[in-house]
Amino acid sequence: MTSDSDEALSWDGDDGAESTLRAPKGSANEAPGSGVRSHDAALPDGWNAVGRGSEGVGHVEAGDGVDAPDGEEAAPLGAALLLTLGVVGGVYLLYSIGWVVGGLRLKPLANLIVADAMYVPWFILAVAAPALWFLAVWVLTRGRAGWTRIALLLVGVVLLVPWPFVTVGVIGS
Incomplete structure (x- = not known):
C-alpha cells in the first residue's frame, strides 16, 4: 500500500497518472520544493490552500468575474x-x-x-x-x-x- 496522496486521482493500473500530476523537475510550472504544478490556481477570499505546493496558490480579487455591482452575485428571479x-x-x-x-x-x-x-x-x-x-x-x-x-x-x-x-x-x- 502506498501513502501517496495523489493515489485518489488515479485508477488501479493507471501507469501514466503520476506523470500527468507531476511536472518534470526544474520546470517553470513547478512549485518550489515540490513536484506538483502550481498552474495559475487561485482561491476566493476566505479559502486557504494546504499541503504540497500551496504557497504557489494565489487569491482571487473581490469582484473578479462577477457581473453584479458591489461584488455581489445577482439574486435569482422569483x-x-x-x-x-x-x-x-x-x-x-x-x-x-x-x-x-x-x-x-x-x-x-x-x-x-x-x-x-x-x-x-x-x-x-x-x-x-x-x-x-x-x-x-x-x-x-x-x-x-x-x-x-x-x-x-x-x-x-x-x-x-x-x-x-x-x-x-x-x-x-
Missing part, C-alpha cells in the same frame, strides 16, 4: 417576478402587433401629408419601441431590486400604447 415579466413581455408583443396594424391602417392617410421616406422610419421605430423598452429596462436594472424593474416596465406599458390601433382599430371609421 416566481412572481418571472410571471410578471412574462405577462408584461406578452403585452409588449401585442403592442408591437398593434403598432403594425394601426400604422398600416394610417399609411394611406399619412401619404396625403408626408412622403414614404418620412413615414417608414418612424413606423419601424414605433413597431420596435416596445421591444427596445423591454431590453433597455432589462439591461439597465440588472442587479437592482425587482420592484424597480417592474415599475419601469409598467411605465412602458402606459407610454407605449399603440394609439393608432386604439383610436382607429382594425376596421377603421
Whole structure:
C-alpha cells in the first residue's frame, strides 16, 4: 500500500497518472520544493490552500468575474417576478402587433401629408419601441431590486400604447 496522496486521482493500473500530476523537475510550472504544478490556481477570499505546493496558490480579487455591482452575485428571479415579466413581455408583443396594424391602417392617410421616406422610419421605430423598452429596462436594472424593474416596465406599458390601433382599430371609421 502506498501513502501517496495523489493515489485518489488515479485508477488501479493507471501507469501514466503520476506523470500527468507531476511536472518534470526544474520546470517553470513547478512549485518550489515540490513536484506538483502550481498552474495559475487561485482561491476566493476566505479559502486557504494546504499541503504540497500551496504557497504557489494565489487569491482571487473581490469582484473578479462577477457581473453584479458591489461584488455581489445577482439574486435569482422569483416566481412572481418571472410571471410578471412574462405577462408584461406578452403585452409588449401585442403592442408591437398593434403598432403594425394601426400604422398600416394610417399609411394611406399619412401619404396625403408626408412622403414614404418620412413615414417608414418612424413606423419601424414605433413597431420596435416596445421591444427596445423591454431590453433597455432589462439591461439597465440588472442587479437592482425587482420592484424597480417592474415599475419601469409598467411605465412602458402606459407610454407605449399603440394609439393608432386604439383610436382607429382594425376596421377603421
